[in-house]
Amino acid sequence: MSSGRDDGMSDEREEPENTAPGSTDGATPGSTDGTTPHEHRAHEHAAPPVTGRQRLVAGLWPPRLSRAQLTVAVLLFVLGLGLAIQVSSTSDSGGALRGARKEDLVRILTELDNRTQRLEDEKRGLESQRSELETSSNQAAEALKQTQAKAQQLGVLAGTVAAQGPGITLTITDPKGGVEADSLLDTLQELRAAGAEAIQINDVRVVADTYFTEGADGVLIDGHKVAQPYEFKVIGNPQDLEPALNIPGGVVQTLEKEQATADVVRSQKIVVSALRPSKQPDYARSSSQ
Amino acid sequence: MIAVLGLVVGVVVGLVVRPVVPTGVEPYLPIAVVAALDAVFGGLRAMLDGIFDDKVFVVSFLSNVVVAALIVFLGDKLGVGAQLSTGVVVVLGIRIFSNAAAIRRHVFRA
Incomplete structure (x- = not known):
């Protein structure tokens, strides 16, 4: 827009709504009490027209304490206040929900x-x-x-773990060599029948598949040579085991007939410590699960 | 000059004091600020045109703020508050732009 337009606007100042309808809120179309425009108009008619820039500079400097300036200052103060409040409340970290x-x-x-x-x-x-x-x-x-x-x-x-508990110790001494494998087997069966739970003969653990054989110079248990005297360590109830051996016609009397002596000693703590290696069966498998 | 000082003082006071806005007024503050901005731009343009009048400025400032807040209030009551406040901001933004264009022509002659 040229400066010629400014002159035209100055001329048309009586009807500013024609040039910018609804956008000049501070304008005073046909104002009667606004003294400033009249002064300006008189001034412009006498002298070269005042441009907007000159008016702006004149309004800014020097500061004048006029009613208009004070009123506008108050309103702008309110605007600045609202602006600052709004900006600070919006920029608050927790203020996201405030607005x-x-x-x-x-x-x-x-x-x-x-x-x-x-x-x-x-x-x-x-x-x-x-x-x-x-x-x-x-x-x-x-x-x-x-x-x-x-x-x-x-x-x-x-027989893969050691065991301990109450039981008896049976010691068979056979100086004449009259005790054979079948006598030992009878003794073992008698003990099992009386409720023996873990048995050890000298240093051989007795299990389900224990067998007695006659060797060249004595009895073999599970293939091991067992020297005399035969010492049975038996875990079980002593009150059952001892009478089972001592009944008339029982193991002890039979052994004594063979010129051997059998001693039975009760004990509250018998330790059966001889072990057998655990065997993994080649064919049989557990059928559970 | 005093008017500009008033704006600066207002911003400083608002930032320093941080007054608590009542919750009832809170939703209307941003719209009111935009409306006031529109009035200020209009007044600046009028001043550059040489037709500025403080009485008209005061009335337009206050009525702008009140009407904007009223529209938002009404919109809230009608259930279209968000849309109406968007509309108010758009209209005021257009006016601010056209006023700014007029001011620009005065100041930069372009």
């Missing part, structure tokens, strides 16, 4: 509720999973314990 509208807040709240719901569901699922795992691991531990106890019992029977 939010009611429906936005409702939406945000609903979203948060949904999120909480989802997280609660997830938490519940994880908790039930955890309790499940705890229960199952408890069951597994219990099963392991029972299995270990079972393995111990079977180990005692199979």
Whole structure:
């Protein structure tokens, strides 16, 4: 826009709404009480027209304490205040929700509720999973314990672990050599019938497949040469074991007929410490599971 | 000059004091600020045109703010508050731009 346009606008100042309708809020179309425009107009008619830039500079400097300046200052103060408040409240970190509208807040709240719901569901699922795992691991531990106890019992029977407990010690001394394998087998069967749980003869552990054979110079148990005297360490109830050996016509009397002596001593602690290696069967497999 | 000083003092006071805005007024403050900005640009243009009048400026400033807040209030009551405040901001923005263009022509002659 040229400066000629400014002159034209100055001429048309009586009807400023024609040039810029609705956009000059501070304008005074046909103002009667605004003294300044009249002065300006008189001034312009006399002298070269005053441009907008000159008016701006004249308004800024020198500072004048006029009513218009004060009024505008008060309003601009209010504007600056509102601007600063709004900017600072918007730039607050926690103020993201301060300026939010009611429906936005409702939406945000609903979203948060949904999120909480989802997280609660997830938490519940994880908790039930955890309790499940705890229960199952408890069951597994219990099963392991029972299995270990079972393995111990079977180990005692199979002779792969040492055993201790109350029982008796039977010592057979046979200086004449009259005690043969069948006598020892009879003794063993008598002890088993009386409830012996773990038996050791000298340093050989007696198990289910123990066998007695006659060797060239004595008895072999499971192929091992066993020297005299034969010492049976037997774990079981002493009150059952001792009478079982001592009954009339029983093991002790039979051995005495063979010119051998048999001593039975009760004890509260018999240790059966001879072991057998555990054998893995070649063909038989556990049918459970 | 005093008017510019008033604006600066207002900004400084607002930043330093950080007054607490009542929650009832809070949603209307941004719209009111934009409306006031529009009035200020209009007044600046009028001054450059040489037709500035403080009485008209005061009335336009206050009515701008009140009407903008009223529209937003009404929109909130009608359930279209977000859309109406957007509309108010758009209209005021257009006016601010056209006023700024007029001011620019005065100051830079272009």
